[in-house]
Amino acid sequence: MIRIALSFDNGPEPDVSAAVLDILSARSIRATFFVLGAKIATNEGSALVVRAARDGHVVGNHSYTHEIPLGDDPRTDAVEREIVATERVLEAMFPGAPRLFRPFGGGGKIGPHLLSSSAARYLTSERYTCVLWNDVPRDWEDPSGWAERALASCVEGAHVSLVLHDLPNACLARLPFFLDAARERGASFVTEQPASCLPIVEGVATTDLAAITKVG
Template sequence: MAGDRVALTFDDGPDPRTTPRVLTVLDERGLRATFFVLGAAVARSGSLAAEVVAAGHELGVHGFRHEHHLLRGPGWVLEDLRRAVGVVGEATGQAPRWFRPPYGQLAAGSLRAARALGLEVVLWSVWGKEFADPELERIRRRLASGLRPGAVVLLHDSDLAAPAGTGARTVALLPGLAEDLAVRGLRAERLDRVAA
C-alpha cells in the first residue's frame, strides 16, 4: 500500500553528464527513485549504474536499445530485454524487477518477453514531459497536479534518447518537486517500496 509514498522514476540513463547531478539532488533532498535504464548505456557506464544502486535507488530496464517495440518482432524484443537484464545484473549484482517499454508502447511481444524474464511492467500516472517543454514552472505544475499517494512520476535523467537539455531540466525541476511533495505530505520512494 502506498500510504504517503510516490514512486519517482527516471528513464533513459545512466548518463555520465546528468545522472550524477540527479543523484546529488536526490541525496540532498532525501528522495529515492527507480531508474529505468538502457542496457547499452549501462554497458558503457556500468560503474555509474552501480553507483545509483549504492546510493539507495533501484534499477529497472527500459530495453537494451531505445527502440519502438511496436515495430519489432517478439524475438527481437525478447533478446533486447534479455541483454538489458544481463548487463544490469552484471553491473550491479542485482536482477532488475521492473520493465518500462520505450515510449510506453506495449506490444504483445513486450508483454511476453517481460513475463518470460520475470519482469513486472510499469508505466506512469504523471509525466513531466520535460523533454518537450522548456518552461520549468509549467512542467512543475503538470507534475504537481498528479501528486497523490501511489502516483508513479516519470522524468528523464538523460539526453541519450531525448532532446538535448532534457536531463538538465530534470535536475532543475527536482528541488521544486521535492517542495511540492513535502507540501502534500508525500515522499518520493523507489517503486518497490510504493508497490509493496
C-alpha cells in the first residue's frame, strides 16, 4: 500500500486554486488546503475555500501572512496576528470544524524555528492538531521536475505527507501527470496524515515539542 496525503499550501490563489480543484474533482481525490488568512479574507479567496470544503477537502490554517516562521518572529502578538486571526476567518466560514495548523519553515525545513513557546502553548490549550510534512518536492522552484521527485516517494509501504502549493508557477502544470502516474504505481490519495507528521493531536503533544519550538 502507498498512501499520499496531498496538501496545497499558501493559497488560495484566484488563477490557480480553481484549476487545482477541477483536477482533483475530475479524479475524485481529496486533499488538504492549508490557507493563508490574508488570502481567505478576500471575497475571491473565501469563495475558493468554501468551494474546497464543499468538494470534500480539508481546510487548515497556515498563518495569516506566512512571512516569518513563528519561532523566529519577534512580535509578542505573533500568535494573535498569525494563528488566531486566520482561525477567526475560518471559524466564521466553518463553525465547529476541527482546528488544524501547519507551521511554515522557509523552504520546508523542520526545526525549532517552526513554533514559539507561546505558539506551542496556544495550539495545545486550544486543542489544535499540528500538521508537519515528510515530503517537499519544491514545486515552487521547479514547476516541472517536482513531479518526478514526488513520484520517487511512491514506494511500497510509504505514507507520504506531500506538500505542494496552489501558487502561480508551482505544481499546477504537472499535477494531472503526477496524480495519474502515482495511481498507476498503486498509490491512493488520502486525507489522513502520517502519525509521525502530527506532533500535536487535538491539543495533545505526541512527541517532545522542543524539536519544533524555540524557547523564549
